[in-house]
Amino acid sequence: MKPIAFNRTLRQLVALPILLLLILGSFLVWQIQVTARAQRELDHSDRVTAELQELQNLFIDQETGLRGFQLTGDPVMLAPWKAAAGPIQSRFSDLRQMLTGDPVQMAQLSTLRSRYDQWLGFADAVLHQDAAALNAAGMNQRGKAMMDAIRATVSAMQLREANRREQQYHYARWLQSRELLSLLLSFLTVGTILVFFTRHHVRAVSASYLRRIAEITARSEELFDSQQWFKTTLESIGDAVIACDIDGQVSFMNAVAEKLTGWTLGDARGKPLETVFRIIHEETRQAAENPVAKVRRLRKVIGLANHTVLIARDNREFVIDDSAAPIMSGADNMIGVVLVFRDVTEERHMQSALVASEKLAVAGRLAASIAHEIHNPLDSVANLHFLLDEETDQEKRAEYLRLAQQELGRTMQISRTMLSLYREPRTPIEIQLRELVDGVLLLLDRRLQHQGIHLVTEIADDLSVEGFPAELRQVLTNLIANAMDASGPKGRIRIRVQRAEAGELRGVGALIEIADSGPGIPPETVSRLFQPFFTTKGANGTGLGLWISMGIVQKHGGSIQVVRSDDPELPGACIRVFLPARTFAAASPLTA
Amino acid sequence: MPTILCIDDEALGLQIRRAVLERAGYRVLTAIDGAAGLALFRGETVDGVVLDYYMPEMDGGAVAETMRRERPDVPIMLLSAYINLPTEVVQRVDVTLLKGEGPRELLEKLRLMLRSAGSPAAGLIS
Numbered sequence: 101m102k103p104i105a106f107n108r109t110l111r112q113l114v115a116l117p118i119l120l121l122l123i124l125g126s127f128l129v130w131q132i133q134v135t136a137r138a139q140r141e142l143d144h145s146d147r148v149t150a151e152l153q154e155l156q157n158l159f160i161d162q163e164t165g166l167r168g169f170q171l172t173g174d175p176v177m178l179a180p181w182k183a184a185a186g187p188i189q190s191r192f193s194d195l196r197q198m199l200t201g202d203p204v205q206m207a208q209l210s211t212l213r214s215r216y217d218q219w220l221g222f223a224d225a226v227l228h229q230d231a232a233a234l235n236a237a238g239m240n241q242r243g244k245a246m247m248d249a250i251r252a253t254v255s256a257m258q259l260r261e262a263n264r265r266e267q268q269y270h271y272a273r274w275l276q277s278r279e280l281l282s283l284l285l286s287f288l289t290v291g292t293i294l295v296f297f298t299r300h301h302v303r304a305v306s307a308s309y310l311r312r313i314a315e316i317t318a319r320s321e322e323l324f325d326s327q328q329w330f331k332t333t334l335e336s337i338g339d340a341v342i343a344c345d346i347d348g349q350v351s352f353m354n355a356v357a358e359k360l361t362g363w364t365l366g367d368a369r370g371k372p373l374e375t376v377f378r379i380i381h382e383e384t385r386q387a388a389e390n391p392v393a394k395v396r397r398l399r400k401v402i403g404l405a406n407h408t409v410l411i412a413r414d415n416r417e418f419v420i421d422d423s424a425a426p427i428m429s430g431a432d433n434m435i436g437v438v439l440v441f442r443d444v445t446e447e448r449h450m451q452s453a454l455v456a457s458e459k460l461a462v463a464g465r466l467a468a469s470i471a472h473e474i475h476n477p478l479d480s481v482a483n484l485h486f487l488l489d490e491e492t493d494q495e496k497r498a499e500y501l502r503l504a505q506q507e508l509g510r511t512m513q514i515s516r517t518m519l520s521l522y523r524e525p526r527t528p529i530e531i532q533l534r535e536l537v538d539g540v541l542l543l544l545d546r547r548l549q550h551q552g553i554h555l556v557t558e559i560a561d562d563l564s565v566e567g568f569p570a571e572l573r574q575v576l577t578n579l580i581a582n583a584m585d586a587s588g589p590k591g592r593i594r595i596r597v598q599r600a601e602a603g604e605l606r607g608v609g610a611l612i613e614i615a616d617s618g619p620g621i622p623p624e625t626v627s628r629l630f631q632p633f634f635t636t637k638g639a640n641g642t643g644l645g646l647w648i649s650m651g652i653v654q655k656h657g658g659s660i661q662v663v664r665s666d667d668p669e670l671p672g673a674c675i676r677v678f679l680p681a682r683t684f685a686a687a688s689p690l691t692a
Numbered sequence: 693m694p695t696i697l698c699i700d701d702e703a704l705g706l707q708i709r710r711a712v713l714e715r716a717g718y719r720v721l722t723a724i725d726g727a728a729g730l731a732l733f734r735g736e737t738v739d740g741v742v743l744d745y746y747m748p749e750m751d752g753g754a755v756a757e758t759m760r761r762e763r764p765d766v767p768i769m770l771l772s773a774y775i776n777l778p779t780e781v782v783q784r785v786d787v788t789l790l791k792g793e794g795p796r797e798l799l800e801k802l803r804l805m806l807r808s809a810g811s812p813a814a815g816l817i818s
Contacts, residue, residue: 472746475773476702479791483708486795490715503708549701549748 106308113301120290127286131279138272145265148198148205149258155191156254158184159216163247166223170240181223188216202264205257212253219246342439343427348373348392351436360420360443362413377439382407382419391424392437399434401425410441419445455651458644462574472546473514477507531572533563533597533610540576541595544584552590559597563610565679567656572679575649579614579675582645585637586618586672593617594670600678609658609680615665618672626662653677694806695719695737699729699755700744700771709742712795713802726750733759738766740806742798745772745781753781760784767809769802 165181168174192213199205222243229239334341340357344350350368358364361376368376379388388408395402403423410418422441429435484504491497537559541548548555583593593616600611621629628634630650635643653660658679665674696718700706703724710720721736723729725747733741741759745752756768770777770785773792782788787805789798
């Protein structure tokens with residue numbers, strides 16, 4: 101049942117009994133009025149009868165007084181006559197009023213009046229006669245006849261009133277029984293209607309109510325189940341999860357989060373997030389921004405800064421990888437923040453091992469070209485030594501010595517370059533990019549020449565960035581070596597280093613662009629290029645080079661992009677490395 | 693006097709090697725890359741070749757392959773700064789020598805190579 105129908109039924113349930121009771125009440129009032137009217141009629145008849153009786157008595161009084169005067173001639177005897185005269189007039193007046201609605205009685209009353217007036221005329225004559233005349237038999241007979249006529253009229257009127265009363269009485273009795281019966285019938289009818297109506301409606305309401313209760317029960321069970329499902333999912337998820345309310349107070353933690361932070365949910369609930377989730381930058385050891393504040397500011401999912409370290413309650417430290425997301429209620433109402441993070445300490449160690457292994461592979465590859473570089477001058481020195489032994493001519497000996505010196509100098513330079521690859525300052529230093537690129541090209545020169553690759557460099561002067569030179573050299577070696585592999589023998593490579601002005605997403609820095617004449621990189625490969633162990637070189641590549649290069653560039657605050665080449669002579673891949681001029685300024689001083 | 697064709701892209705190293713070989717009594721022809729070397733190889737009488745492996749444009753392996761095809765009787769010594777030379781290249785030449793092993797090793801291996809090749813002048817140098 102819909103809410104509107106439900107309300108209508110409820111209204112009907114209340115309204116109908118009230119309506120029926122009103123009808124019943126009106127009916128009762130009408131019945132009572134009818135009965136009261138019948139009763140009034142009865143009272144009226146009784147009063148008329150009483151008045152008539154009273155009038156009759158007064159007539160008798162007057163007649164008695166007149167007779168007494170007739171007999172004695174004594175005016176004293178006329179006292180009753182006089183006393184009755186006034187009341188008779190008022191009785192007539194009363195009766196005239198009372199009998200207005202009854203023409204028959206009114207006519208009788210007029211007759212009575214006229215007969216009484218006649219009798220009064222007779223009485224007047226009697227009062228003015230002499231004594232002898234008063235006693236005359238004729239006179240008496242006349243008066244008696246008149247009075248009898250009056251009495252007869254009164255009796256007739258009394259009889260009529262008695263009859264009327266009798267009728268009224270029966271009518272009242274009939275009304276009474278009718279009233280009783282109709283009352284009984286009304287109650288029966290109203291009761292029946294009410295019983296049927298309310299039973300039907302109450303059943304409908306009750307059915308609807310029961311249905312609603314069943315629905316609500318089912319829904320609450322579903323809600324409970326889904327709540328349990330989410331709770332279990334969150335509890336058993338492999339990542340740590342912490343939920344906070346909008347004020348940044350912890351409201352939920354799963355088991356992994358409890359284990360990593362060292363806080364139980366019971367202890368942590370209601371505490372500010374920064375108390376439970378203490379995070380610092382791995383290298384600067386300065387407190388990292390509270391993710392709740394950041395999410396509240398940005399209102400979107402954020403990945404927390406790389407190199408975040410979580411300090412547990414017992415001061416143990418975990419390197420974590422984490423993200424934070426707003427919890428929204430509706431489209432705009434943010435009600436909390438959820439953090440998802442995991443311990444990547446092991447992963448970090450693994451990464452370090454991979455980085456080391458790639459470094460070894462790079463070293464191995466470089467060793468080959470370095471061996472070549474060093475063996476060539478060493479071979480010359482050994483040959484010169486042989487010639488020195490054999491030669492006696494002083495001038496020639498001096499020339500051999502000078503050449504040997506020159507070749508040894510070359511060896512020293514190569515060994516210095518090699519050493520600088522692996523001797524790394526612990527703090528970032530200013531790096532002249534021209535020097536950096538030249539150093540890398542010196543080592544790759546042999547291979548470039550061997551493959552007959554035509555190399556063009558366009559390097560801006562006085563361009564420097566801040567960072568770790570050996571790492572950046574590794575990146576460049578990697579990218580140029582890839583370009584050499586891609587372009588193949590007699591291919592073309594262009595290395596361009598230029599100033600990058602501050603843009604929307606980055607600050608001032610340098611842009612290193614390496615373009616080659618190779619076949620280019622298919623779009624489906626681009627997205628996988630920077631994943632570890634992805635290689636297109638089969639057994640000749642470790643698949644770690646670009647992954648590590650990306651890591652190094654990101655560590656320097658920069659980025660690597662693969663773009664389409666706009667130079668028809670270099671249709672292959674075009675790799676762009678952006679390096680900011682000042683990477684570590686915000687984080688300095690670094691603790692060495 | 694046996695004639696040795698010496699090919700290396702390192703000009704200074706080539707000149708010094710030439711001096712060593714001349715002091716040992718050989719007639720030495722020099723070339724700074726593979727193409728020039730092959731031209732001399734075709735135009736001159738050559739008893740043996742001392743060839744550098746790692747060179748731009750055309751490496752020692754390719755040069756040796758051409759020489760073998762044209763004159764398989766001329767022995768070839770391959771010089772290299774690498775320890776791990778490709779196997780097919782090693783099989784293509786008579787002798788390999790690691791740069792830096794020294795001039796005495798060079799001269800000894802060259803002498804043995806020429807002798808085993810049956811060069812009439814092989815015995816001249818001792």
